[in-house]
Amino acid sequence: PLLNRLRQIDGRAPVSIFCNKLDPQDPQLQRWLKEGLSFEVHTLTHPCPLLANSNFVAAASNYHDCVDLLNRIPGHQPAAFRMPCCDSMNSPSPRFFAEMFNRVSAAGHFLTTDSSVMNLTTASDKSLPRELVLDADGRERFRKYFPAATNAITRLSLKWFGTTIEDYPYPYVIGKLCWEFPAMAPSDWEANNAHGPNNPVTVADWKAALDASVLKQGTFTFIFHPHGWIRPEQLVEFIDYADKKYGRKVKFLNFREAQERLDKNLLLSHPLRASNGQDNGVRLLDLNNDGCLDVICANEQFLQTRVWNPKEKKWTTSGFPVPLVTPDQQGNQQESGVKFGIIHADGRVSALIRNETVAKAWTFDGVQWIDDSSVLNGLEIDGEPILTATADPIAGRRDLGVRFRDVDHDGHCELIVSNEKQRGVFAWSEAEKSWKKLPFALPRGVSIVDERGRDNGLRFVDINDDGFDDVIFSNEKEFALHLFIATPKSWLGWERGWTFKVASGKRGEPGEIPMIVRGGTNPNNGVWFHAKQMWAQNEETAHLPDKVERRSFAQLLSIAEPSPKSPEESLACIRVRPGFKVELVANEPLVVDPVAFDWGPDGKFWIVEMRDYPLGLDGHGKPGGVIKYLEDTDGDGRYDKATVFLENVNFPNGIMVWRQGVLVSAAPEIFYAEDTDGDGKADVRKPILVGFNQGNQQHRVNGFEYGLDNWVYAANGGSGGTVKSVATGKTANLRGHDLRFKPDTGEFELVEGQTQFGRHRDDWGNWFGNENPTWLWHYFLAEHYLARNPGLAVAATRQVLANYPNSTRVFPISRPQQRFNWPEAANNLTSANSATPYRDKLFGRDFATSIFISEPAQNVVHREILETDGVTFTSHRAADEADREFLASSDN
Numbered sequence: 010p011l012l013n014r015l016r017q018i019d020g021r022a023p024v025s026i027f028c029n030k031l032d033p034q035d036p037q038l039q040r041w042l043k044e045g046l047s048f049e050v051h052t053l054t055h056p057c058p059l060l061a062n063s064n065f066v067a068a069a070s071n072y073h074d075c076v077d078l079l080n081r082i083p084g085h086q087p088a089a090f091r092m093p094c095c096d097s098m099n100s101p102s103p104r105f106f107a108e109m110f111n112r113v114s115a116a117g118h119f120l121t122t123d124s125s126v127m128n129l130t131t132a133s134d135k136s137l138p139r140e141l142v143l144d145a146d147g148r149e150r151f152r153k154y155f156p157a158a159t160n161a162i163t164r165l166s167l168k169w170f171g172t173t174i175e176d177y178p179y180p181y182v183i184g185k186l187c188w189e190f191p192a193m194a195p196s197d198w199e200a201n202n203a204h205g206p207n208n209p210v211t212v213a214d215w216k217a218a219l220d221a222s223v224l225k226q227g228t229f230t231f232i233f234h235p236h237g238w239i240r241p242e243q244l245v246e247f248i249d250y251a252d253k254k255y256g257r258k259v260k261f262l263n264f265r266e267a268q269e270r271l272d273k274n275l276l277l278s279h280p281l282r283a284s285n286g287q288d289n290g291v292r293l294l295d296l297n298n299d300g301c302l303d304v305i306c307a308n309e310q311f312l313q314t315r316v317w318n319p320k321e322k323k324w325t326t327s328g329f330p331v332p333l334v335t336p337d338q339q340g341n342q343q344e345s346g347v348k349f350g351i352i353h354a355d356g357r358v359s360a361l362i363r364n365e366t367v368a369k370a371w372t373f374d375g376v377q378w379i380d381d382s383s384v385l386n387g388l389e390i391d392g393e394p395i396l397t398a399t400a401d402p403i404a405g406r407r408d409l410g411v412r413f414r415d416v417d418h419d420g421h422c423e424l425i426v427s428n429e430k431q432r433g434v435f436a437w438s439e440a441e442k443s444w445k446k447l448p449f450a451l452p453r454g455v456s457i458v459d460e461r462g463r464d465n466g467l468r469f470v471d472i473n474d475d476g477f478d479d480v481i482f483s484n485e486k487e488f489a490l491h492l493f494i495a496t497p498k499s500w501l502g503w504e505r506g507w508t509f510k511v512a513s514g515k516r517g518e519p520g521e522i523p524m525i526v527r528g529g530t531n532p533n534n535g536v537w538f539h540a541k542q543m544w545a546q547n548e549e550t551a552h553l554p555d556k557v558e559r560r561s562f563a564q565l566l567s568i569a570e571p572s573p574k575s576p577e578e579s580l581a582c583i584r585v586r587p588g589f590k591v592e593l594v595a596n597e598p599l600v601v602d603p604v605a606f607d608w609g610p611d612g613k614f615w616i617v618e619m620r621d622y623p624l625g626l627d628g629h630g631k632p633g634g635v636i637k638y639l640e641d642t643d644g645d646g647r648y649d650k651a652t653v654f655l656e657n658v659n660f661p662n663g664i665m666v667w668r669q670g671v672l673v674s675a676a677p678e679i680f681y682a683e684d685t686d687g688d689g690k691a692d693v694r695k696p697i698l699v700g701f702n703q704g705n706q707q708h709r710v711n712g713f714e715y716g717l718d719n720w721v722y723a724a725n726g727g728s729g730g731t732v733k734s735v736a737t738g739k740t741a742n743l744r745g746h747d748l749r750f751k752p753d754t755g756e757f758e759l760v761e762g763q764t765q766f767g768r769h770r771d772d773w774g775n776w777f778g779n780e781n782p783t784w785l786w787h788y789f790l791a792e793h794y795l796a797r798n799p800g801l802a803v804a805a806t807r808q809v810l811a812n813y814p815n816s817t818r819v820f821p822i823s824r825p826q827q828r829f830n831w832p833e834a835a836n837n838l839t840s841a842n843s844a845t846p847y848r849d850k851l852f853g854r855d856f857a858t859s860i861f862i863s864e865p866a867q868n869v870v871h872r873e874i875l876e877t878d879g880v881t882f883t884s885h886r887a888a889d890e891a892d893r894e895f896l897a898s899s900d901n
Contacts, residue, residue, distance in 0.1 A: 010241040010242060010244075010245050011024065011241055011244045011245060011248070012024065012044060012046075014245045014248050014249070015045075015248065015261060016044070016045075018248075018252055018261065021044070021045035021261075022041075022044040022045045022046055023045045023046070023047075023261045023262050023263040023266060024045075024046050024047075024263060025046070025047045025048070025049045025089060025263040025264040025265070026041075026046060026047070026048055026049065027049045027050065027051035027089075027090075027091045028048050028049065028050070028051055028075075028079060029051050029052060029053055029054060029055050029075065030053050030054070030075075030078070031048075031078070031079075033078065033079070033081040033082045033083070034083075038082055038085070039083070039084070042082075042084060042085055045263065046263060047085070047087070047088070047089075047263040047264055047265040047266075048079055048082060048085060048087060049079070049087050049088065049089040049090065049091065049264055050072070050075045050076050050079055050087050050089070050090045050091075050120060051075065051090070051091055051093060052071045052072055052075050052093055053071050053074055053075045053078070054071060055093045056068070056071060056093060057093050057094035057097075057098060057100060058092075058093070058094065058098060058099070058100035058102075058546065058551050058556050059071060059072065059092060059093060059100060059105065060100075060102055060104060060105060060535065060546060060547050060548040060550075060551065061548055061551035062548060062551065063548050063549055064548055065108075065531060065547075065548050068105075068109070068548060069108070069109050069112075072090075072105075072109050072110075073109070073112075073114035073115065073118075074114070076090075076114050076118045076119070076120060077114050077115070077116045077118055080116070080118045086265075087120060087265075088120060088121055088122050088264050088265045088268040089120060089121075089122040089123065089124055089190075089264035089265075089268070090110065090120050090122070090123050090124075090125070091123070091124050091125050091192075091232075092105070092123075092125035095125040095126075095127070095172065095192070096127060096192065096194075096195075096196040096198050096199050096232055097165065097167075097198055097199070097202070098170070098555070098556050099169075099170065099171055099172055099544065099546050099555055099556045099557045100125075100172075100546070100556065101125040101126060101172045101546070102535035102546035102547060103533055103535050103536060103537050103546075104531075104533045104534060104535030104546065104547045105535070106123070106183050106184050106187055107184055107533035108531040108532075108533050110123060110184075110186075110187055111184050111186045111187065112286075113285070113286040117285075117286070119282060119286035120187075121186075121187065121188055121268055121280060121281060121282055122187070122188045122189075122190060122264055122267070122268050123183070123187050123188070123189050123190070124189070124190040124191070124192050124230050124232075124264070125172070125189075125192070126172055126173065126174055126189055126191045126192070127170075127172065127173045127174070127191065127192050127193075127194045127196075127199075128173070128174055128175070128176075128177060128178050128191035128192065128193055128194060128230075129151055129152070129155070129173050129174070129175045129176075129194045130142060130150070130151045130175075130176060130178075130193075130194070130217075130218055130221050131149060131151065131152070131175050131176055132149050133175065133176060134175075134176040134221075136224070136225065137221050137224060137225075140217075141217045141220055141221050141224075142217075142221070150214055150217060151194055151195065151214065151218070153203055153204075154167075154194050154195035154199040154200060154202075154203045155167040155168075155170055155173075155194075155199070156168075156202075156203055162203075162204055162205050163202060163203055163204075164202055165202050167199075167202075169542075169554070169555040169557075169559065170555075171537075171539045171540060171542065171544045171555075171557065171559075172539075173194070173539070174191050177191065177227075178191065178193065178221070178222045178225055178227030178228055178229065179191075179225075179227050179228060180228065180267075180271065182281065182293055185281065185288055185291075185292075186281050186282050186286075186287075186288060187281070188268065188271060188281065190228060190230045190264070190267065191230060192230045192231070192232045193215075193218050193222070193229050193230055193231065193232075194218075195211065195214065195215075196232035196233065196234075197211070197232065197233040197234055197238040197239040198232070198234060198236075198238055200214075200238065200239070201238035201239075206237055206238050206239070207237075207238070207239060207240050207243065209243075211239065211243070212239075212243050212246055212247055215247050216247065216250050219247075219250070219251055219259075223255055223258060223259065228267075248261075268280075275304060276291055276304060276306060277306065277313070277315070279291060279306040279308075279311055283308070283342055285340070285342075287334075287341060287342040288333075288334050288342045288344065289306075289308055289334070289342070290305075290306060290307045290308035290311075290332060290333040290334040290342075291304070291305070291306050292304075292305045292307075292333060292349075293305075294349060294358070295358075296314070296316055296358050296373050297316060297358075297373075297375055298356050299319065301317045301319050302317070303315060303316045303317055304317075305329055305333070306329075307329045307331065307332050307333040307334075307347075308332050308333065308334050308335075308342075309332050309335060309336065312328050312329045312330070312331075312332065313326060313327070313328060313329060314326070314327045314328065314329050314373070314377070314378065316375075316376075325376065327376060327377040327378070328377070328378070329378060330360075330369065330371055330378055331345060331347060331362060331367065331369070332345055333345055333347050335406075337405035337406070338405075339405075341405060343405045343406040344398065344406065344408065345362060345364070345398065345406070346362050346363070346364050346396070346397035346398025346406070346408070346409075346411075347360055347361070347362045347397070348360070348361050348362070348397055348411055348412070348413055349413065350413025350414075350422035350424070351413075351415075351420070351421055351422050352384065352413070352421055352422050352424075352437040353372065353421075353437075353439065354421070354439050356420070357372050357373055357374065357375075358372070358373045359371065359372045359373075359381060359384055360372075360373075360378065361384055361385065361397065362397055362398075363385065363388070363394065363395065363396050363397050364396055364397065364398045364399055364400075364406075365396075365399060365400060368385055368394075369382065369385075370382055370383070370384035370385050372384070383442040383443070384437075386442060386443035386444060387435065387443040387444035387445060387446070388424070388435065388444050390426070390431050390432075390433050390446070393430075393431070395409075395411060395424075395426050395431060395433075396409050396411075397409060397411045398462075401461070401462060403461065406462075407458075407461065407462030408458050408462040408463075409426070409428050409431075409458065409462065410425075410426060410427040410428040410456060410457035410458040410462075411424065411425070411426050412424075412425045412426075412427075412457060413425075414469065414478070416434065416477075416478070416493075417477075417495070418476060418477065421437065422437075423435060423436050423437075423447070424437075424444060425450075425451065425457070427450075427451045427455075427456045427457040427458070427467070428456055428457070428458055428460075428462075429456060429459075429460050432450040432451055432453070432456075433446055433447075433450050434446070434447045434449060434450050434451075434506070435447065447506075448504070448505070448506075449504065449505055449506025449507070449508070450506070451467075451480060451507060452480065452489065452491045452507050452508075452510065454487070454489060454513065455467055455480060455482040455489050455491070459484075463526075463532065464525075464526050464532065464533070465482075465484055465526065466482055466483050466484035466524065466525035466526040467480060467481070467482045467525075468480075468481050468482075468525060468536075468538070470538050470543075472490065472492065472562045472565055472566060473492055473562070473566060474541070474562070475493075475495070476495075477493040477495050478493060479491060479492045479493050479507065480493075480507045481522065481525075481543075481565070482522075482525075483521075483522040483523060483524050483525045483526075483536075484516075484524060484525065484526045484527070484528065485516060485524055485526070485527050485528040486515065486516055486528075487513070487514065487515050487516060488512070488513065488514060488516065488521050488522040488524075489510070489512065489513035489514075489522075490510075490511040490512050490513070490522065490565055490566075490568065491507040491508070491509065491510050491511065492507065492509040492510075492511060493506065493507050493509075494506060494507075494508050494509055498825075498835055498836070503835070511565070511566060511568055512568035520568040522543075522560070522565065522568070523536060523543065523545045523558050523560065524536075524545075534547055535547040535550075541561060541562045541563075542559055542560065542561050542562065543559065543560045543561075543562070543565060544557045544558075544559050545557060545558040545559075546558075570901060571900070571901060574900055576593055576596035576597075577593070578900075579898070579900045580593050582898045582899040582900035583896065583897070583898045583900075584822055584896070584897050584898070584899075585895070585896045586890070586895050586896070589896075591896070592646070593647065594614075594646065594647055594648055595614070595639055595647070595648045599639065599648060599649075599651045600616055600618065600637075600639065600648075600651065601618050601620060601635075602618045602619050602620050602622065603616050603617065603618055604617050604618070604619045604622075604661075604662050605617040605661075605662055605663050605664050605711070606664065607664050607665050607666050607671070608666070609638070609666040610666070612640070612641070613638040613639070613640060613666075614638060614639040614640070614648060615636070615637075615638045615654075615664050615666060615671055616636070616637050616638065616639060616664075617634070617635075617636060617661045617662060617663065617664045617673070618634060618635040618636075618637065618661075619634050619660055619661060619662060619706070620633045620634060620635055621633030621634055621659070621660055622660065622706055623706055632657045632658060632659040632660070633656075633657060634656075634657070634658035634659065634660055634661040634675065635653060635655070635656055635658065635661075636653075636654045636655040636656075636658060636661065636664065636671065636673060636682065636691070637651050637652060637653045637654055638651075638652055638654060639651050639652075640652070652689040653689075653690070654671075654682070654684065654689065654690060654691050655673075655682055655690075655691045655694070658673065658675050659675050659676070659677075659703075660675060660676065660703075660706045660709065661673055661674065661675040662674055662675070662706075662709060662711045662766075663710075663711040663712040663713055663723070664713070665712065665713035665715070665721065667681065667721075667752055668681075668683070668752075668753075669683050669684075669685075670682050670683030670684065670691070670693065671683075672697075672712070672713055672721065672752055674709075674710050674711050674712050674713070674723060676701040676702065676703045676704075676709040676710050676726075676728065676730075677699055677700060677701045677702070677703055677730070678696045678697075678698065678699045678700075678701065679696075679697050679698045679701075679710065679712070679723065679750070680694055680695060680696045680697060681693070681694075681695045681697055681752060682694045682695075695735075696735050697734070697735060697736070697750065697752055697755055698732050698733065698734055698735070698748075698750060698755075698757060699732070699733050699735060700730045700731045700732045700733045700740070701726075701728065701729075701730040701732060701743070702728040702729050702730035703728070704726075704727065704728030705727075705728065707726075707765075707766070707781075708726045708727035708728045708765065709726045709728050710723055710724065710725060710726045710728070710730070710743075711723065711724050711726050711766055711767065712724060712768070714768055714769050714770060716749060716770065716774070717770070717774045718749075718774075719751075720749035720750065720751060720758075721749065721750055721751070721752060722747065722748070722749045722760070722768055722770075722776070723747065723748055723749070723750070723768070724747050724762070724763070724764035724765065724766060724767060724768040724778065725743055725745075725746060725747050725748070725762050725763035725764060725765075726763075726764075726765060726766065727763065727765050727780070729742070729743045729744045729745075729763075730742075730743050731743070732748065732757065734750075734755040734756065734757055735755060736754060736755025737754075737755045737756060739756075739757065741757070741758075741759055743759065743763075745762065745763055746759040746760060746761070746762045746763055746792070747759075747760050747761070747762030747763055747764050747768055747778070748760060748762075758793070759792065760788075760791070760792050760793070761776075761788045761790065761791060761792040761806040761807065762778065762788075763778075764778030764779065764780070765778070765779065765780040765781060765842070766779075766842045766843060767779075767842055767843030767844065767845065769843065769844060769845045769846060770846065771846035771848060772846075772848050775787060775788075775789075775846075775882075776788040777844045777845075777846060777860060778807075778844060779841045779842070779844045779862065780841065781838075781839060781840050781841055781842070782817070782838055782839060782841070783809060783811075783838075783841060784810065784811040784816065784817070784838065784841050784844070784862055784871065784873060784884075785809075785810050785811060785841070785844035785860060785862060785873060785884065786807045786808060786809045786810060787807060787808045787810060787881050787882050788806055788807050789806065789807065789808055789880050789881040790803065790806040790880075791806075792806060808878075808881040808882070810873065810875075810882060810883060810884040811873055811884050811885070812883065813885055813886075817837050817838035818836065818837060818838075819836050819837060819838055819864055819867050819869060819871070819894070820836070820869070820892055820893050820894050820897070821836065821867040821868055821869055821894070821897055822868075822897045822898070822899045823867065823868045823897070823898060823899045823900065823901045824899075824901055836867070838864060839864075839866050839867070840863075840864055840865050840866040840867075841862050841863070841864055841871075842862070842863045842864075842865065843862065843863055844860050844861075844862045844873075845860065845861050845862070846859070846860050846875075847859040847860070847861065855887075858874055858875040858876070859872050859873070859874055859875075860872070860873045860874075860875060860884070861895065864894075868897060868898040868899070868900065868901070869894040869895075869896060869897045869898075870894065870895050870896040870897075871894050871895065872886070872887060872890060872894075872895040873885065873886065874886070874887055
């Protein structure tokens with residue numbers, strides 16, 4: 010039925026059948042060829058995945074032998090490949106493309122097209138109408154075909170399906186030799202897996218995907234199988250829709266026809282691969298920054314530049330100055346060393362080549378390439394010129410690791426050179442018409458190419474999501490990860506460049522990064538980067554979950570983080586002011602994730618554990634906070650017994666012993682809990698105040714401190730809310746205020762504020778608060794006094810303290826951690842909490858006016874000393890703590 014319906018359009022039945030073993034002499038094949046079908050490569054035995062069982066040779070034979078087999082069909086030459094199970098698992102791999110597809114078979118055969126990557130149409134494409142990319146319930150129409158979980162219908166989770174491209178229904182080039190026609194999601198298998206076979210929703214979504222492809226003037230590459238996942242009449246329905254709605258706007262093609270159109274209309278019959286299957290000197294790049302790819306065909310027989318004019322829908326043709334590839338003495342095509350980049354202020358593309366026989370540069374003026382030899386100026390290191398390639402007795406021509414790359418994201422390329430003899434990064438000076446060597450280079454020990462000019466396993470990837478490319482490097486000998494520092498911190502050794510070393514080591518050492526190249530005659534190890542993950546698929550990974558070795562970027566960034574220490578080891582990492590001693594009183598598993606505590610008159614140590622931070626126990630907000638108390642049953646000074654008082658509390662962050670129970674802050678409420686039957690478990694839970702907003706878990710209502718006025722004080726946190734007393738019914742908007750309340754009656758009032766975490770007082774009733782980037786402030790004027798005269802204009806009720814020069818400088822002893830969303834944060838205040846006045850005599854008179862402030866991000870406790878200043882205070886560091894903290898830990 011499908012072939013009959015296609016023939017009704019223009020007399021052809023353009024379908025490509027991806028084949029395994031077949032008889033090339035089967036007469037049915039000739040009948041199909043006459044009807045317009047083609048036969049494409051799907052391996053001999055359909056292994057899933059192809060690369061498996063630690064046997065590269067077997068996988069390569071499975072592919073190449075199928076290519077040779079289909080070439081034996083009389084009058085037919087296959088053009089395309091599709092990886093078995095490419096729509097259901099991570100079977101496509103860069104290793105396959107580099108080491109199999111881009112090679113030739115023993116019989117000299119090769120392919121030019123692949124269709125193994127899935128194209129996912131998403132709501133991120135703002136050029137498409139919302140009804141095409143969203144279902145009626147507002148969810149993304151096509152993401153449902155990659156389900157994260159299984160159910161009664163969905164058999165296979167595709168949560169970690171990583172061989173996709175998004176919103177790009179166009180052919181593109183992989184590895185200079187392969188046209189990739191991404192297949193449109195969903196395939197019929199993906200549809201069957203998501204919502205069962207023959208579902209009419211599948212056809213409706215195919216129609217929407219076609220509409221999107223037409224709007225984007227792209228391709229719709231179909232995957233369907235003869236396995237009952239979709240009925241023939243449903244395919245006919247789709248063809249009817251395309252034919253009746255779009256007519257001649259849509260052209261049905263098989264892969265051979267699609268390949269021929271690209272070669273003829275785009276490349277003027279100069280395909281990506283030369284007759285021997287090697288590089289034919291064809292490159293696609295946007296020469297005039299109009300968003301459309303242009304074409305350069307440059308070999309010893311043909312030198313041409315073709316620029317597409319999308320408005321006039323025609324090509325402008327000119328020459329190209331040098332071949333991009335030349336044959337060596339054995340006839341093997343070798344890259345000549347031409348490098349392309351944007352260096353001029355006007356955004357024009359330049360080309361540069363320098364080897365033993367030629368040193369030239371040109372810039373494209375929109376019509377033709379103009380001599381621009383100044384682009385060679387300044388390209389030398391220690392008096393030696395930088396070459397892009399050189400002759401090599403083994404390889405014929407050797408790549409010397411010269412790359413154009415926009416390192417600083419200013420829209421213009423820097424020039425990077427990285428080989429065993431030269432290292433440097435150069436920036437172009439338009440004023441001086443010369444390159445200037447920058448004060449940084451790629452890190453020592455890493456290089457783009459090895460001593461033979463081969464890929465050495467270096468990739469530029471933004472691992473920390475700061476907008477700048479980092480360097481990840483891994484081969485069969487060693488590995489490294491270096492982050493790019495855009496904002497220098499010289500005192501930390503963070504100069505501009507790739508100066509923050511996350512990790513490095515020899516192969517086999519702890520924390521090693523999967524190999525990007527593995528050496529040998531087939532070095533590409535099958536690594537790609539997608540969805541903030543590093544993926545590797547090769548013959549050694551087929552037994553792993555999802556058929557890949559996968560590392561999240563977060564895991565890569567944590568390589569250098571030390572493993573958890575024992576309590577005793579962690580204690581030994583603490584350095585405290587001379588004369589003081591830190592003692593261990595409780596540790597895991599007795600206590601987990603503590604954020605607040607209080608002691609009861611009976612000696613019980615009450616703890617709040619925010620085990621659900623930051624996203625809930627299930628990653629979707631499920632409460633998991635715990636309230637418990639600890640006891641020292643043997644009197645040795647260490648707690649040895651824990652009793653869970655209350656569980657599944659919603660992000661609790663404050664506690665105070667009250668009456669026979671405790672007060673707990675856990676937005677949206679402050680509640681009282683009590684154990685009335687003596688079993689250690691709360692059986693009374695009574696809300697006192699409700700209506701607190703549930704914002705960022707670090708910015709919620711928290712407490713508590715008992716005031717001299719017999720009210721309990723709590724901090725706003727920063728999220729506010731319309732607070733209501735359950736007992737009295739009173740409501741008030743908490744915005745810009747802290748509060749005080751009486752737990753027994755439910756009375757509450759707004760007070761001067763607001764404090765982020767931990768509002769505390771001294772013995773004289775002076776209240777202090779702070780927020781993360783500020784050490785502390787003093788509330789010098791109580792708001793209930795101002796309430797007597799609402800018409801009085803008062804500029805402020807608080808005084809920010811610690812105003813001396815460099816007051817936010819922190820002196821940690823732990824290894825500094827770069828804050829990628831805040832690069833200036835290292836060794837600077839970022840997480841001040843709980844400004845707590847010292848209210849005892851044990852420490853001596855020197856501490857009578859001390860305030861202690863935690864800074865957990867940098868593992869310190871900071872101390873400020875108060876000095877009276879009228880009705881308020883100033884503060885400063887202690888003289889002997891000018892360059893150190895009261896307490897610091899080296900344990901990250």
